Amino acid sequence: xxxxLYLNAExxxxxxxxxxxxxxxxxxxxxxxxxxxxAQGNMLASASFEVQTRQALDNLAVILKASGSAVSRLxxxxxxxxxxxxxxxxxxxYQAWIGDVRPARAVVPVPGLHHGVAIEIEAxxxxxx
Amino acid sequence: xxxxLYLNAExxxxxxxxxxxxxxxxxxxxxxxxxxxxAQGNMLASASFEVQTRQALDNLAVILKASGSAVSRLxxxxxxxxxxxxxxxxxxxYQAWIGDVRPARAVVPVPGLHHGVAIEIEAxxxxxx
Amino acid sequence: xxxxLYLNAExxxxxxxxxxxxxxxxxxxxxxxxxxxxAQGNMLASASFEVQTRQALDNLAVILKASGSAVSRLxxxxxxxxxxxxxxxxxxxYQAWIGDVRPARAVVPVPGLHHGVAIEIEAxxxxxx
Numbered sequence: 001x002x003x004x005l006y007l008n009a010e011x012x013x014x015x016x017x018x019x020x021x022x023x024x025x026x027x028x029x030x031x032x033x034x035x036x037x038x039a040q041g042n043m044l045a046s047a048s049f050e051v052q053t054r055q056a057l058d059n060l061a062v063i064l065k066a067s068g069s070a071v072s073r074l075x076x077x078x079x080x081x082x083x084x085x086x087x088x089x090x091x092x093x094y095q096a097w098i099g100d101v102r103p104a105r106a107v108v109p110v111p112g113l114h115h116g117v118a119i120e121i122e123a124x125x126x127x128x129x
Numbered sequence: 130x131x132x133x134l135y136l137n138a139e140x141x142x143x144x145x146x147x148x149x150x151x152x153x154x155x156x157x158x159x160x161x162x163x164x165x166x167x168a169q170g171n172m173l174a175s176a177s178f179e180v181q182t183r184q185a186l187d188n189l190a191v192i193l194k195a196s197g198s199a200v201s202r203l204x205x206x207x208x209x210x211x212x213x214x215x216x217x218x219x220x221x222x223y224q225a226w227i228g229d230v231r232p233a234r235a236v237v238p239v240p241g242l243h244h245g246v247a248i249e250i251e252a253x254x255x256x257x258x
Numbered sequence: 259x260x261x262x263l264y265l266n267a268e269x270x271x272x273x274x275x276x277x278x279x280x281x282x283x284x285x286x287x288x289x290x291x292x293x294x295x296x297a298q299g300n301m302l303a304s305a306s307f308e309v310q311t312r313q314a315l316d317n318l319a320v321i322l323k324a325s326g327s328a329v330s331r332l333x334x335x336x337x338x339x340x341x342x343x344x345x346x347x348x349x350x351x352y353q354a355w356i357g358d359v360r361p362a363r364a365v366v367p368v369p370g371l372h373h374g375v376a377i378e379i380e381a382x383x384x385x386x387x
Contacts, residue, residue, distance in 0.1 A: 033365065
């Protein structure tokens with residue numbers, strides 16, 4: 001049993017609140033809820049759903065790599081959508097981003113997200129030995 | 130540290146999106162968000178809350194078994210309800226389904242779910258040696 | 259691989275539904291969705307957001323300790339808020355409560371919570387050897 005490792009990924013905007021980008025423990029990495037924010041800290045609330053989704057997913061990829069995991073080792077992904085009508089578009093963008101691997105997934109409708117963005121993404125990954 | 134095992138359960142409708150029914154890693158199984166869909170792929174959106182809930186839970190049982198886990202080894206269950214007024218009925222149906230075991234649980238209200246269903250269920254189980 | 263350990267914390271109101279306060283498995287503890295309920299079972303739905311948040315967090319601390327974990331070993335925290343405008347106040351109260359440790363975190367907006375409360379909190383912690 002190791003202690004949890006709290007980490008922020010270089011190259012991403014530091015967390016805006018009191019949290020870490022991710023925590024590694026027992027061979028798993030738990031990733032915080034990610035919003036579509038770019039590396040300069042701009043919240044992409046007025047961008048298209050596709051641009052917002054790609055930004056959140058790209059942030060996830062950076063965090064997974066910094067945690068010793070990878071997109072190809074994702075275990076679970078949870079996407080919160082402020083408009084569930086975006087389900088099909090989310091699925092399309094997500095599939096193009098992730099490739100062949102198919103983690104467990106839940107798509108959860110929510111009322112308006114923080115900062116008025118359209119998507120928030122959480123994930124759990126497996127860490128490489 | 131083993132690699133994640135991505136699996137779909139036989140006897141259930143294959144996932145409608147880019148995900149697996151469940152992923153096994155490090156002795157745990159992470160189950161995708163399950164909707165009340167029957168084995169033929171019919172979404173039970175117009176059925177009663179009880180019928181929808183039983184269908185989603187029965188799907189969960191099949192997936193747990195296929196993953197080397199079991200209802201009796203559930204660790205955590207998360208139920209998303211489009212009408213939180215169904216809390217009491219959910220609790221009653223769930224208790225009858227699960228029996229004595231009492232996993233950690235959260236009941237989360239959400240705006241209208243995908244396909245207009247009344248419930249979505251996620252879970253984590255422990256895998257048998 | 260050990261069997262899951264299902265537990266309720268002494269000093270807290272027993273769960274109102276068919277669940278345990280927490281489940282320990284494989285070095286992790288999964289904590290149920292916690293509402294702002296006091297030790298006598300009073301739901302603090304009419305209290306201020308701050309009082310509600312402190313109560314839910316204090317309940318979490320008791321459960322973590324009873325599980326062999328601790329606030330300082332939290333891995334992930336998920337806060338469901340019925341009014342996302344409380345994000346900043348939540349972050350402030352949470353930071354004061356938790357101190358230096360920064361678990362992975364997600365703040366998720368939801369429609370009205372059960373019993374009309376303002377916050378529900380879920381968590382995963384690491385258990386001490």
